[in-house]
Amino acid sequence: MxxxxxxxxxxxxxxxxxxxxxxxxxxxxxxxxxxxxxxxxxxxxxxxxxxxxxxxxxxxxHPRLTAALCEQSRHVEHVMLAHMATDPVVELSSKLAGIFPGLTKVFFGGDGSTAVEISVKMSFQAQRNAGHTRRTRIVSLENGYHGETQLCAALSDVSAYQGGLLPAFAPFPKLSGLPYVAGSSDPLWADCSPRWEAILNQLEEVADELCAVVVEPVLQGAAGMRVYSADFLRRLRVWTRAHHVHLIADEILTGFGRTGTLMACQHADVAPDFACLSKGLTGGYLPMSAVVTSEEIYAAFYFDHEEGKAFNHSNTYAGNALAAAVAVEAIRLYREPxxxxxxxxxxxxxxxxxxxxxxxxxxxxxxxxxxxxxxxxxxxxxxxxxxxxxxxxxxxxxxxxxxxxxxxxxxxxxxxxxxxxxxxxxxxxxxxxxxxxxxx
Ligand SMILES: Cc1ncc(COP(=O)(O)O)c(C=O)c1O
Known part of the structure; x- marks a missing residue:
């Protein structure tokens, strides 16, 4: 051989x-x-x-994750997540519903990039279903990274992962001048007022047409592990709420303890309208992602069939039972002090x-x-x-x-x-x- x-x-x-x-x-x-x-x-x-x-x-x-995987494989490994569900995916949805204050609805996808796509599509359609048809623009952050599919690459600002593709699509506008810090003891971490005015001007320029702002909360991984002010995230949440703009938190890297809190949004004491989770969700065992959102967003899709307002997105492996069983056990571990x-x-x-x-x-x-x-x-x-x-x-x-x-x-x-x-x-x-x- x-x-x-x-x-x-x-x-x-x-x-x-x-x-x-x-x-x-x-x-x-x-x-x-x-x-x-x-x-x-x-x-x-x-x-x-x-x-x-x-x-x-x-x-x-991890012995407990491996045991959960083996145990689930003896029952059911996968069924589609439409009009049927397995025990682990139901249990996982209730566990994820408790993670961000006010976010109690969970939609599953296959990997991190898919979760970002789901959240942006959901945000866009929620605005439209609510009659806000002018709100079509999406803004993200300088040095952001949100995955490898075309929409994710357009949201991102790391040329190594998008350079060759840029002529094929229009990248989304990026907020610049972020208050970067060396860590949480940097004064800008708790108070970014010296930088906020310039960022506010960029937001106000597009305020009436803005659908959502997409961020990696506090830590931008692929751009070289850059850390920015928690106060910036807090202010952005206040501004987006006041202007009926959705905040999408891509917690795919930061979620499940990576930044020291269970979710990075906790550093700013905020909940977004959509949180994207993956990677640590299954302790890195199996591909799975989830978008967690609010009752208010859910209600924007909840109508009689004839109105054509359902969220018609599906990924074949969404809510895979093996991944869900591992994720349930991983979350138990994350919850241990x-x-x-x-x-x-x-x-x-x-x-x-x-x-x-x-x-x-x-x-x-x-x-x-x-x-x-x-x-x-x-x-x-x-x-x-x-x-x-x-x-x-x-x-x-x-x-x-x-x-x-x-x-x-x-x-x-x-x-x-x-x-x-x-x-x-x-x-x-x-x-x-x-x-x-x-x-x-
Ligand atoms: C912040 C962030 N968003 C999205 C993704 C994409 O996730 P996936 O590679 O599972 O599609 C990544 C992957 O590194 C990421 O770090």
Whole structure:
């Protein structure tokens, strides 16, 4: 039989990759994963420093999630979610209904991008059903990221994921001048008044035609783990409510503890009109997403059939019973006090650890972070895009036993929220060695 490198490249086209890179950096052969570790065929263990694209909140192979999956597989694995439902999906909907104050209706989708699409379509149709036919414009934030489908790419502002597509569609307008912070102790976090006026002007320009504002609350992941003021989110909620504009919170990355609270909207003490959930929803076990919304939005679709106001969206795997059973168990775990307690401790450990990396290597800029995320940018003359230093760090870290996959030249850790201090220490040492090797 051909070797692993040959077989793994013969037919498989990997995500988000220049496939030519694999000539000199072949795919890793994963055969197992457990806790914070990804285990390769030769027995090498890699610390999952980015939670496998940000979804492994509880680590790999969590015994309670695996048990829930196996148990459900003995009963029913999947039926369509129309005019019938399974026990786990009903239980999950009632659990999700309690998460955001006032949001008690739950619509299921297949993955994160789909949830964003559902929320925007629902918002648009709710405005129209309510007679607000002029409200057709959607605004999102500079440096936002909302997924890979065309609508999501138009909402996003990260050129690496949309550059080639831009001529094919009109991107949505972006609010700019956001009050970015290094963390929650930054004065702008609690009071962004110096920046608000300029943002308000942008909102007022489109106020009468605005349908919804779409945000990643507090933390913008794909743009390089940027953190912005909770006060900005609070003000935006007040403004959108006063102007009958929907607020859509994309909590796909931030939900389920990542920023230190169960949902990132809690930092601003607000509930949106729509919240999009995925990734940690199933502890990263199975694809599933949900859009949680209010009775008021639900009522905007609730009429006699003849009026043609139903929300006619369906995804084949919406509400999949296996995913729902795992999600129910994951939410039980998230609700245990020890879960957010550990995230609080982790928050206190991540920043000093990244500071040590900065000190040891001398090439990092200011550190930013919140909850279970910390980031810093490689800042040195050699960090020109063509040098792909971030990519080199990735390769060097993989050789040494960690999955650290910088975004461009942004080095970040976004590990399972259950990560223990000794493993963080290993992650730190590997990151230091990888950066040193990359810049040598
Ligand atoms: C904030 C945010 N929204 C949406 C998505 C898209 O989710 P998916 O990849 O499941 O479509 C992501 C994925 O990283 C994300 O971080």
């Amino acid at each position: 051909a070797d692993w490198k040959t077989r793994s490249l013969e037919h498989l086209w990997y995500c988000c990759a220049q496939m030519k890179d694999y000539e000199e950096f072949p795919p890793l052969h994963v055969t197992r994963a457990t806790g914070p570790y990804i285990v390769l065929a030769d027995g090498t263990r890699l610390i999952d420093g980015i939670s496998s694209w940000w979804c492994k909140t509880l680590g790999h192979a 020890s879960f957010l307690g550990r995230v609080k401790e982790l928050e206190g450990e991540l920043r000093p650890a990244m500071a040590e990396v900065s000190e040891a290597t001398g090439v990092l800029g200011p550190i930013r972070g919140i909850g279970g995320v910390v980031a810093s940018d490689l800042q040195m003359p050699a960090a020109a895009p063509g040098r792909r230093l971030g990519f080199r760090v990735y390769k060097e870290a993989a050789k040494r036993g960690a999955l650290v996959r910088p975004i461009g030249d942004t080095i970040y850790w976004l590990p399972p929220l259950t990560l223990e201090p000794p493993v963080l220490d290993d992650l730190k040492q590997i990151t230091i060695a990888a950066i040193r090797a990359a810049i040598a």
